[in-house]
Amino acid sequence: MNTPLLEVEGLQAWYGESHILHGMGFTVAEGEVVTLLGRNGAGKSTTMKSIMGLVPRRQGSIRFRGRETMGLPPDRVARLGIGFCPEERGIFASLSVAENLMLPPVVAPGGLDLAAIHELFPNLAERAQSGGTKLSGGEQQMLAIARILRTGARLLLLDEPTEGLAPVIVQEIGRTIRTIRERGYTVLLVEQNFRFAATVADRHYVVEHGRIVDHIANQELSARMEDLHAYLGV
């Protein structure tokens, strides 16, 4: 079997003295959409940030295309070809929509060009000159995804892209994720909404107290509903 695109092994992380991740381990293969499901505070976002190198105190191994990334600063991790869309979206108020879109440097060939992005997200073209945070929540989420599609990154980390958005927008984000998947991107998705996750993903990992406690293929999801309810407390 080929090396997975992303391999996380024995990942531990701390914020100050509080120990948050206790040996996370999972893999994502090229072309897959994989989710991390789990309750509030389980450590999903911390996992994403650790992959990006944004959590200073961590241990274990994170390999991208077989290459160890532990110890690299966040900008070097991004330049390996990982695009990060943070939970709080990270749209900048003092930058226009166009400036937000063009902010991340191109790290590899093969990213979407501006025309393709505007075709996928027509609103961003219309509102190019508005301030970034003048957009609606849904549009800001689109912008946060669009700007990492430009860079040529092949692995996208999306942290709860549907959080707090209206159902129609959630559907639109679902369509977007399926589209980028068809274009060959690999996605690691954090979700609490497993109904949404089921519409876009191949596999799901369940996170509890900073470790993976279960692994469910998307086809098994309906058979495992009871377990999922117990895990997520919904």
Added chain:
Amino acid sequence: MMMIFGKPAPLLFGQLLLGIVNGSFYAMLSLGLAVIFGILNIINFAHGALFMVGAFSAYLLLHWFGIGYWPALVLGPLAVGLFGAAIERVLLRPIRGLDPLYGLLLTFGLAEVLEGVFTNRFGSSGVTYSVPRLLRGTRDLGFMYLPNYHAFVVVAAIVVCLATWLVIEKTRLGAVLRAATENPAIVQALGIDVPRLVTLTFAGGVALAALAGVLAAPMYSVNPGMGSSYISIVFAVVVIGGMGSIGGAVFTGFLLGVVEGFTKVFYPPGAATVAFVVMVLVLLLRPAGLFGRSR
């Protein structure tokens, strides 16, 4: 003689001009201070000392290498900017992320060291630097005499402030800088080398201070204390304009210069304190400053 508000016109215009000249220095210094504060979250107490080093750089370039005013206008800020980059890498980077108080104390100490070193070498009375030949002399405007060099300083300051504003608001580098001011972690996770950007920005702010220093060298005595006499006013400017607001810093710089000039005409004893009176009023009425966003 023409009188305005009971004061002779040449006196009034003369003080107004001096106010605008002083305002030019306030604007350039507070601009650099605001840019540095935006991205490092550090109030650079060494800014005045680096202005002084800039003035001395012009003098030293002339006396050591025979390099005159015009090249010094570029080489001085460049050299002092490089020095700034070294300060950032060696001294400020290790304390990044700690309480801003550490940065404040460190730059305060740095200012003392710089002043001490130059006092030790050149004495506290300092040295003189003459006005470049091209800009000597004065022009009779009818209502007042305008020294050419004063006019040059004002024009240069406006050009510098405008250019800095354009870079920050209209270029890609400026967009990256604004983004990093808001959230450096996210900017770095998007693939931008933020530590290098921080070094570059600090060096840029320091170079602006040094450029102001070179411009000041022919007008004032070049002495180790010249920075500290400016820096307290410049802090008032930054507070009045609003911490981190670029346009606010520039506008307030010129404004305070003019206010000081008029105070000198109408109530001379108040000239030295008027900036602080304005500061207190602004802090009482608009704590975030005239142009600042409250954080």
